[in-house]
Every structure is written in structure tokens, then in C-alpha cells.
Amino acid sequence: MIFRQLFDSTSSTYTYLLASRHGGEALIIDPVLDRVDRYLKLIEELDLRLVKAVDTHLHADHITGLGALRDHTKCITVMGEQSGVDVVSMRVGDGDRLSIEGMSLGVIYTPGHTDDSYCFTLADRVFTGDTLLIRGTGRCDFQNGSARAQYESIFNRLLRLPDETLVFPAHDYKGDSVSTIAEERAHNPRLQVKSVEEYEALMAGLKLANPKMMDVAVPANMRQGLHQEEVAKRGWAVDARAAQAMLGRRDVVLVDLRERGERERHGCIPGALHAPYPGLMESLAPGGMLFELANATGKRLVFFCAFGERSAMAVQAAQDAGLRDACHVEGGMGAWKKVVEMGE
Structure with missing residues (x-):
């Protein structure tokens, strides 16, 4: 060690x-x-x-x-x-x-x-x-x-x-x-x-x-979450309500970046692909799962995590890899659950 x-x-x-x-x-x-x-x-x-x-x-x-x-x-x-x-x-x-x-x-x-x-x-x-x-x-x-x-x-x-x-x-x-x-x-x-x-x-x-x-x-x-603001200014973000409207669409794949323990404790979005954040860069490289999925099928990658920080970094990495349609869910599962609880 x-x-x-x-x-x-x-x-x-x-x-x-x-x-x-x-x-x-x-x-x-x-x-x-x-x-x-x-x-x-x-x-x-x-x-x-x-x-x-x-x-x-x-x-x-x-x-x-x-x-x-x-x-x-x-x-x-x-x-x-x-x-x-x-x-x-x-x-x-x-x-x-x-x-x-x-x-x-x-x-x-x-x-x-x-x-x-x-x-x-x-x-x-x-x-x-x-x-x-x-x-x-x-x-x-x-x-x-x-x-x-x-x-x-x-x-x-x-x-x-x-x-x-x-x-x-x-x-x-x-x-x-x-x-x-x-x-x-x-x-x-x-x-x-x-x-x-x-x-x-x-x-x-x-x-x-x-x-x-x-x-x-x-x-x-108390003010650490600055990265999401920068991503939103570039137009690479959707709010939780818009993300929920994407469920079931064939041209979109929701990508869950959380770890297994987080998913077990806080729940999952049905149909979302699990791709934990630590392996993201490998997955977005040519030959990687997410890179090939986006290129082969034309699906739009929509990343989400617990609160939006990992997904904000993920969408930047995807953009850098040439996946221009990629975006992320602002506020992550925290925001998603709030929309569900409000019945919207």
C-alpha cells in the first residue's frame, strides 16, 4: 500500500x-x-x-x-x-x-x-x-x-x-x-x-x-459546484424534466455514471446503461463501449450521476472525443427524484 x-x-x-x-x-x-x-x-x-x-x-x-x-x-x-x-x-x-x-x-x-x-x-x-x-x-x-x-x-x-x-x-x-x-x-x-x-x-x-x-x-x-455552470453555458445540459421525456426514445441512451453501491442505495433509472465514471475515459476512446455505441448507432449519450458533477465532466470528455451530441442531466439523480416526487 x-x-x-x-x-x-x-x-x-x-x-x-x-x-x-x-x-x-x-x-x-x-x-x-x-x-x-x-x-x-x-x-x-x-x-x-x-x-x-x-x-x-x-x-x-x-x-x-x-x-x-x-x-x-x-x-x-x-x-x-x-x-x-x-x-x-x-x-x-x-x-x-x-x-x-x-x-x-x-x-x-x-x-x-x-x-x-x-x-x-x-x-x-x-x-x-x-x-x-x-x-x-x-x-x-x-x-x-x-x-x-x-x-x-x-x-x-x-x-x-x-x-x-x-x-x-x-x-x-x-x-x-x-x-x-x-x-x-x-x-x-x-x-x-x-x-x-x-x-x-x-x-x-x-x-x-x-x-x-x-x-x-x-x-x-460551501461553494464547490462550479463545473456544471460552465457546461450549461455551452448548451450541453438538460434539466431533469427534459431528461425524463427522453425515456424510451430510440435515439437516446441514458448513461449512469454512479457506482454500484450508489445505485443500490438510491435507485436506478429503468433502461439506463451503467458505465461507472472511473472507467469513462477508456470507454470514450476509439474502440471503447460508449464511443462505438454513439458512432455505430447514432444514439445521443445523456450522462447522469448523483448530483451532476461527474456527468458534467463526462460530457466535456465526450465532446473532446468528438461526440458532439452528448449532454448531461443537471443535478443528476437528486434533481430527477425531485421531479418524480412533484409528479411532474
């Missing part, structure tokens, strides 16, 4: 790059915008292909690198389903799996620091975001935080992991880089409480100043 722990000294943020092998697919957790060039250089040096960029929660102390990495690499951006971010490519929920080639991470919903906080498990380690820090815990006094929810997340979820599980947080302010569940249970001063009420009182008494970048970072991090 390839594993790199990267540090941004300005915000004291840890970013994690993971892959199962050289030359394979990679995933990055909690990237910082100011460090994106460094990540891209490292990804190139390790001969990796970034396919997913993940934020454990909506950050208030730095601007995320999700959007920049998406624009540079066409990767899938991932956050929790509770996040207030306008658009990301994929939203995960408790119990989901977050997978790339040769690697699958467990998804644990751990609200408390924020109401959209998640942790991710992988074999012998857990990436805890701001929920559980080394000898500390994330603050709970803004962004819909809750000390009671955080207590439940830590004591009833994270501390039930095996004692030897390595703890990799999103931040550290003292120079520590890794701990274990057993260490934190024994030595983390904020976990030496006897009840949730005692934990609430402890957290309420911290009186912490707001992060220096909070007023800039939070609004910036």
Missing part, C-alpha cells in the same frame, strides 16, 4: 494520500487548496491516478482543495450526505464503503464537531477528521456542533474500534502525527470523563477563539 501523510503548517492540517499500488488509483483525504500543486507533483512522481478527493467535514480553518483537484484531475469529490456544500460528485452515509482499485474504506458518521463530520476506516487505521484528535477532540461550538453528539460518536463508535487501530487526525497543533485508539482512551484528557454531561461541561468551558480563516473558508468551502 502507498500511504503518505502530508502537512500544511499554516492550518496545521494533515492530508492523506492512499493507493494500493504504484500506477494505480489513488484517494486523497482533507486536501488543502494552497497545497494542491504539491499533491499533484507527488501523484505524478508516484505514477498514480487520483480518482477520489474526500473531505471529512466542512472545514472552517482552511479552503479545501476538492474543487481544484477535481478541475486538474477530473476526480470524484466526496463528502457526507449531511454536508451543506452546494454540489459534490458523491455523498456518502454511515455504513457505506468508499472504494478505489484494491482498497475499500469504511464510512462512519461521527457528528459533533460539525453535523457533517465523518471518519473513514481502513484495515489497521482510522482517519478521524476533527472528531478525535491526538490527546484532544474537535471543538463543538459552531457549524451545528454538539458536544453530546460528539461524545456518542467517540465513545460509542470510535472507541469501539480495536485498541491497536492507528488514529490519523485531520489536525495536530503539537507535532504529533499518529496515535492509537488504546492510547487515546487511556491518555486523552478530554476522554477521562464519566458521563456525557461531564463531557458537555468540559467542552463548554474551553472558550476557544474562532479559526482565523473561518469567515473566508466556510463560504468558500
